[in-house]
Amino acid sequence: MAIRYELIKTCKQSGARLGRLHTPHGVIETPIFMPVGTQATVKAMTPEELKDMNAQIILSNTYHLYLRPGHKLIEKAGGLHKFMNWDRPILTDSGGFQVFSLGPLRKIREEGVEFRSHLDGSKHFISPEIAVEIQNSLGSDIMMAFDECAPYPADYDYVKNSLERTTRWAKRCKDAHKNTDQQALFGIIQGGMYKDLRKQSAEEIIGLDFPGYSVGGLSVGEPKDIMYDVLEYTTPLMPKDKPRYLMGVGSPDDLIEGVIRGIDMFDCVLPSRIGRNGTAMTSRGKVVIKNASHTESFEPLDTECGCYTCKNYSKAYLRHLFKANEILGLRLLTNHNLHFLLNLMEEVRQAIREDRLLDYRKDFFEKYGYNL
Ligand SMILES: CC(C)(C)OC(=O)NCc1c[nH]c2nc(N)[nH]c(=O)c12
């Protein structure tokens, strides 16, 4: 068995769960946030820095690594863990989403998707079988089925046809997946914002029996309350004894609201992306470091944060680095933001242990400046 999920506790105040996900590269405490390392690197971070902030698992991407440097090269290098010097778990996304959002001039057929590389415009084709083959070469601990993430908004018939093709593709991924004891293949539930289609997709995908499932097609621009509503409806349809992964979600409020609705795993580029652009997430809300108000602020970003950045540098220094376009600035803010979300998830796990997650949400939202 490539992975084993251990449900440790269900929160008394909400649908939140405490779990442990055992993988060939280590145990993951859930709920968990997964830093995104699309091109075999979590941008601006070394593996040691990621370990220092207790990152337990990172994401990488089939579509990007297939296009560059190529999955065969990574296989020759001994697989993705060795290639990027990361010996903890790796989850690879299947590229489905990226083909639909990144690859210009794409053409969707039953067989698979034709698209042009966003790098050089060259023509490519990915099918469920090829997506599985690429992830086998990469050697990730968790692989994702090849799916279509329906755009938002999208009309009912489009979403229904799309989810039914995604189910057929999921079956083909499962049939193509051979080394089931080394790599776990997760199914992806689609269905847009339509509750009956979410139910249909959940039943079809769960009916194929995977070791874990993700909820795809959310956080695609829909209002937050619609996302929360779809989650509220979908997670109870998912098996309790298997991990539930909400793809592409990672702002502090969405993480807490997702955990409350029974999600165990999250990924999002947000913390690293806004960090590189000079925005920090802190316990008192966002800080835009280039703002003139920080020019003579000689205290850290967040007095409650124990990260390397907050222990050693002031806002005045960070502002200087960003004004001077210094690379260290990107690194320090990325470090802080990833640490902030990973620490948030540790606090969430502790709140579940103590059955006080809703109280935790209330306190966090008040301090961060969210309105409940
Ligand atoms: C726009 C952002 C990226 C924030 O969210 C989404 O697109 N959310 C959906 C999403 C993210 N990653 C996925 N991978 C796959 N295979 N399928 C998906 O639906 C998704």
Ligand SMILES: [Zn+2]
């Ligand atoms: Zn910090």
